Amino acid sequence: MKSHPLLDLCHEMVVVWRLHGPDDWQIEYLNPAWENNLGWPREQLKANGLRAFTLPADNELTRIALVSLLKVGSLTFNNRYQHADGTYRWLLWKCRYSQSQKRIYAVARASADQQYPENNAIIGVTSNGYINGWNRLTENMFNIEMWEALGEKLSLYLDRHQVITDAIKDRHSIEYLISPAYRKGQKVFNLLLSLDIQDDDRLVYGRLTVHDIAASIHTNNYLATLLRRSQSIAKIGGWVSDIGDGLLVWSEELFNILEVNPIDFDHRIETFLKMIHPQDQQVVQEVLRREQKYSLDHRIIIPGGETRWVHAEADSINDAQGKPLQLVGTIQDITTKKLLDIALQDAEAWYRAIVNRISSIIVTIDEQGVLKYGSPSIERILGYNVEKIAGHSIFEALHPDDFTSVTQSLATSVNSPDQAINISVRVRDTKGEWHWFDGSFINLLNQSGVGAIVGSGRETTERVLLEEKLRHKANELTWANAELREFAYVASHDMKEPLRTISVYLDILLKYIENPDPDMMEAIIFIKQAVTRSNGLLEDLLTYSRAGTVPPNNRQVNLNRLVTGVVSNLQGRIEQTKGRVTLHSLPSVFIDPTRIAQVFQNLISNGLKFHKPNVPPVVEVGFDGAKFYVKDNGIGIAKNHHADIFRVFYRLHSFETYSGSGIGLATCKKIVEQHAGCIWVESQPGEGTTVFFTLGASHGENSQIAAGGG
Ligand code: ADP
Numbered sequence: 001m002k003s004h005p006l007l008d009l010c011h012e013m014v015v016v017w018r019l020h021g022p023d024d025w026q027i028e029y030l031n032p033a034w035e036n037n038l039g040w041p042r043e044q045l046k047a048n049g050l051r052a053f054t055l056p057a058d059n060e061l062t063r064i065a066l067v068s069l070l071k072v073g074s075l076t077f078n079n080r081y082q083h084a085d086g087t088y089r090w091l092l093w094k095c096r097y098s099q100s101q102k103r104i105y106a107v108a109r110a111s112a113d114q115q116y117p118e119n120n121a122i123i124g125v126t127s128n129g130y131i132n133g134w135n136r137l138t139e140n141m142f143n144i145e146m147w148e149a150l151g152e153k154l155s156l157y158l159d160r161h162q163v164i165t166d167a168i169k170d171r172h173s174i175e176y177l178i179s180p181a182y183r184k185g186q187k188v189f190n191l192l193l194s195l196d197i198q199d200d201d202r203l204v205y206g207r208l209t210v211h212d213i214a215a216s217i218h219t220n221n222y223l224a225t226l227l228r229r230s231q232s233i234a235k236i237g238g239w240v241s242d243i244g245d246g247l248l249v250w251s252e253e254l255f256n257i258l259e260v261n262p263i264d265f266d267h268r269i270e271t272f273l274k275m276i277h278p279q280d281q282q283v284v285q286e287v288l289r290r291e292q293k294y295s296l297d298h299r300i301i302i303p304g305g306e307t308r309w310v311h312a313e314a315d316s317i318n319d320a321q322g323k324p325l326q327l328v329g330t331i332q333d334i335t336t337k338k339l340l341d342i343a344l345q346d347a348e349a350w351y352r353a354i355v356n357r358i359s360s361i362i363v364t365i366d367e368q369g370v371l372k373y374g375s376p377s378i379e380r381i382l383g384y385n386v387e388k389i390a391g392h393s394i395f396e397a398l399h400p401d402d403f404t405s406v407t408q409s410l411a412t413s414v415n416s417p418d419q420a421i422n423i424s425v426r427v428r429d430t431k432g433e434w435h436w437f438d439g440s441f442i443n444l445l446n447q448s449g450v451g452a453i454v455g456s457g458r459e460t461t462e463r464v465l466l467e468e469k470l471r472h473k474a475n476e477l478t479w480a481n482a483e484l485r486e487f488a489y490v491a492s493h494d495m496k497e498p499l500r501t502i503s504v505y506l507d508i509l510l511k512y513i514e515n516p517d518p519d520m521m522e523a524i525i526f527i528k529q530a531v532t533r534s535n536g537l538l539e540d541l542l543t544y545s546r547a548g549t550v551p552p553n554n555r556q557v558n559l560n561r562l563v564t565g566v567v568s569n570l571q572g573r574i575e576q577t578k579g580r581v582t583l584h585s586l587p588s589v590f591i592d593p594t595r596i597a598q599v600f601q602n603l604i605s606n607g608l609k610f611h612k613p614n615v616p617p618v619v620e621v622g623f624d625g626a627k628f629y630v631k632d633n634g635i636g637i638a639k640n641h642h643a644d645i646f647r648v649f650y651r652l653h654s655f656e657t658y659s660g661s662g663i664g665l666a667t668c669k670k671i672v673e674q675h676a677g678c679i680w681v682e683s684q685p686g687e688g689t690t691v692f693f694t695l696g697a698s699h700g701e702n703s704q705i706a707a708g709g710g
Pocket of ligand 1: 635
């Protein structure tokens with residue numbers, strides 16, 4: 001084979017063997033590099049064959065390498081050769097076998113450290129899965145020598161061999177592949193592999209860089225890559241600065257976080273400090289100056305002008321005396337989290353501001369009533385320190401009489417999520433006083449962030465006490481009414497009895513006196529009249545008291561018919577006074593007929609009674625669409641008496657002038673007011689009198705009348 005100028009220039013040793021017969025290899029070509037590297041003349045090497053210069057210990061390995069080469073077509077291996085100076089040199093071989101040309105082409109390189117130049121364990125793999133490379137580090141890792149491994153199937157050593165051979169066939173490299181490895185058929189360790197494709201035209205093979213994950217975790221590229229990746233995922237960048245030189249070294253991720261182009265960065269601390277938010281600059285400068293461990297959140301303004309939140313941590317690396325030599329730190333982008341935190345804090349502040357000010361109390365409790373949270377209003381209203389009562393049962397401050405109802409409400413709430421269960425409770429304050437609350441339980445046990453039953457309540461103590469007072473007053477009134485009824489009974493029954501006795505005995509007396517003296521007779525008649533008047537008075541009083549005590553019996557009543565009845569009852573009076581009663585159309589109303597009849601009767605009879613001397617009474621009864629009226633042409637009433645005439649026993653005349661008890665109008669007022677109406681009078685002395693009244697709420701269509709009247 002002819003030499004080539006390039007091969008003459010090449011530093012690497014090139015050799016071509018030609019196969020002449022079985023196991024008969026002859027060197028066809030050696031380039032000058034052989035002489036430079038091993039010191040022997042080329043002729044000598046050619047004449048003796050390279051095998052003669054091999055370290056005897058490597059002979060067997062070399063023989064096997066050759067056999068493997070013939071089998072797999074390409075090979076990488078190393079062995080040792082003697083130099084002219086007597087020492088041995090490591091040679092790294094790359095060989096190819098061409099079956100058609102019956103030649104082996106090989107390149108050998110002297111490796112200075114007697115090792116592969118690589119710092120990693122390497123396995124060469126052909127596309128059909130045979131091992132064609134196995135360096136010293138691989139030998140150490142597997143504890144299998146090169147000559148044993150070369151030419152073997154990769155499947156003997158690696159579990160994931162198929163993935164690797166497929167990748168070689170497809171000519172694509174693999175960055176990371178983890179595969180269990182075997183040594184003599186036994187799984188020994190996990191390897192981290194990367195596959196490069198060596199593609200020299202006709203022969204494609206793979207070069208596996210192999211890391212024993214457990215053993216090599218500290219130093220290799222894999223870790224650097226892993227670190228870079230994890231920094232990028234966590235958005236954490238690292239930096240280091242030698243104390244005193246004012247320079248910073250950043251990790252790749254820090255450039256990403258701060259959006260700084262590495263070419264633009266001058267690595268000066270001041271340049272970095274300028275990027276810090278004005279409001280945070282002082283504190284960051286301060287911690288850097290101290291040259292000690294620190295941890296803080298601060299803002300950065302990136303070159304685009306946007307503000308970023310970062311979490312910064314740093315620590316110093318000290319010399320033996322404890323003097324800081326370097327500061328090493330990390331910067332993590334926490335913008336998203338921080339903005340969320342700020343939004344959350346705002347929401348929290350908003351919620352707190354409201355909860356702190358509301359007058360209602362709010363608690364969150366578990367199913368048993370154990371307090372988790374209590375609103376500050378508890379302290380204001382009940383005096384308990386809300387932090388101290390957390391963990392206590394609400395039952396501790398509850399009125400014993402409310403235990404059952406609260407236990408039941410709590411159980412109902414547990415079984416009905418999201419529904420408000422109303423409660424009314426008494427709670428003891430720190431001074432032992434009871435407070436009333438109306439509120440509810442809402443089961444939010446399944447709501448994330450709450451996970452509790454929420455109890456809320458508004459204090460009703462004042463209202464409850466007022467109600468209590470009112471109830472008391474009502475009781476008093478009932479009692480007083482009972483008294484009054486008693487009194488009415490006594491008045492009507494017991495007091496009428498002696499009057500009847502007087503009347504009866506007067507009659508007996510009259511029978512026994514043969515010739516009564518006219519004066520005596522007059523006296524007896526006076527007594528009789530007084531008795532009759534007293535009887536009438538008692539009768540009226542009884543009517544009045546009954547109007548207040550007996551419950552009304554309301555129904556829909558046609559007033560035309562009712563008042564016609566009243567007028568016919570008064571027929572005797574009308575004739576006696578030669579008077580006249582005119583009835584205008586009256587509505588149908590919802591009232592107690594007996595009582596309203598009493599009102600009309602009292603008013604009409606007053607109209608008939610208080611007529612001017614020698615002027616027959618004319619009484620008109622009607623309804624003007626808003627109010628009822630009873631109008632007469634009688635003596636009239638002076639304005640200053642208009643209100644007083646509705647009081648009991650209030651009369652403007654003597655019994656001699658006009659009979660009566662002074663109770664009639666008071667009874668009318670009482671009845672009208674019971675019907676939610678009012679009554680008043682319009683009159684002038686000598687001009688006749690009109691009494692008006694309304695009937696209110698008890699009569700739907702008249703409700704406006706009631707409001708407008710008076
Ligand atoms: P009495 O039994 O005296 O009628 P009332 O309560 O009905 O009692 O009336 C109280 C007083 O009002 C009467 O005594 C009278 O002085 C005056 N009064 C009532 N109605 C009229 C009227 N229609 N005309 C003039 N005065 C009246």
